[in-house]
Amino acid sequence: MPELPEVHALASDLDARLRGRVIGRLQVTAFPALKTYDPPIEALSGERITGVSRQGKFLDLATDGGLHLVMHLARAGWIRWRAGQPKTSGRPGSGPLAARLALDDGSGFDVTEAGTKKSLALYLVRDLGDVPGVARLGPDPLADDFSLEQFRGILAAQGRAQLKGVLRDQSVIAGIGNAYSDEILHVARMSPYKPAAMDDADSAALYSAMRETLSDAVARADGVAASELKAEKKSNLRVHGRFGEPCPVCGTRIEQVIFADRTFQYCPGCQTGGRKLSDRVLDRLLK
Template sequence: MPELPEVEALARDLSQRLKDRAIVRVDIANFSCLKTYDPPVSALAGAMVESVTRQGKFLVFDVGGTYLVLHLALAGWVRWKDEVPKLPAKPNSKSPLAARIVLDNDSGLDITEAGTRKSLALYVVRDPAEVEGIARLGPDALSDDFTVDVLGQVLADAGRAQIKGVLRYQSNIAGIGNAYSDEILHAAKMSPFKPANSLTPEELELLHATIKAELGAALARADGLAASELKGEKKSNMRVHGRTGEKCPVCGDVVREVSFADRSLQYCATCQTGGKPLADRRMSKLLK
């Protein structure tokens, strides 16, 4: 899933490409992605793109005061096309194409989603705050408003909930997902199962600084890259996330995994849990 650094880099790149271009039409190829009906998608036709910005993990296109809001979910992506087909995209449930934005110079964007689980969401609204996911966003992880005190309050309010889940929940902190929460906790040498309200003042300071540093560094690497390069850049710089079975680049121990629902987390036992492997509840059930 694209997270704060990739979505911010996408927003900056697309804002340069689309600013002051008029939208000719928006084709919906998979109707399940469109979550609103008023205003209609046709309201975007003929209007100028004024900006593309990010709110949390949402892309927000300001199209003449009407907003197209996009959440890429687990497997969505945006692909720039120097030239798009003349004919409108036809609905096709088997195609990865979810929607297409056609611009006045025949260029445009293909919004795609891989796999059979369709979670990508597209909204056309008069105000981005009409999108529930945006309305309930917590402070942005890279904003000046996200201070040590704010993080401390988030963790205190979460009680003994596992810190991994607290970091990922967008109403707590906007922008951090499964991948960067793994990377942040590894860099801070904290167990993903650590109770949120158990941090010492020193650990709180360290976690806050690590969040800023990890996301800031990832954004610096991603900024200026084309959309086609962002996924590879993200993956190549992960130390533990997606590295199950490989060596931890810090200590050389094996990177381990815990599975839950349709997700998994990766961590280093030596760096994060005093050498003790975490219980994988799903695997434990299979062994019984």
């Protein structure tokens, strides 16, 4: 799933390509992906794009007429730029194409979603607050005004909630998903199950790990072609997706915990004092 660094890179790339350009039309081929009906998608035709930005893990394409095309790529969505007229018709079907935006010269981009579980979402609104996921976003962890004191207040309010879930909760902190929460906790040397309420030394370490991990990932992704962003992300992850490999810091075997719809990885040597966390799915298989 694209997270803050990848969505930031996509927004920057699209902004450079689209700012000041005029929209020809928006075609939606995966109808369940479109979550709004007013204004109609035809309202985008003839609109001039004023910019593309990131809101948490959402992409926001804004126009001079006050419209916002908001896209959430979910687990398997992506943006593919087209320099010219598309080679395929883009008719509704079972393929990966979900939507196609064409500029007045025929160039533009396709929004695609792989797999059978379709979660990608598109919204055309006049006010960003009309997108439920955007309206409930927490603060951006890389914002200049996101201070250590604000972070400490967030952690204190979460109390005994586990850090892994707190970092992934978009209404608490925007933009961090499964992969980068694993990476942040590894850098901070903290268990995914550690309670959010903690002392000042630990909160300062976690704040620093969060800002540095995300800033470094944003810097690496900057200027990388959209087609290469996924590979760039994967190649630089320390623990996420590295189950069974040695930890790059201490050499301990990286372990994982499996849930119904996701897994997370961690280093027992760096994060849990050598203790392996209980994995109910794996434990049942080994019985």
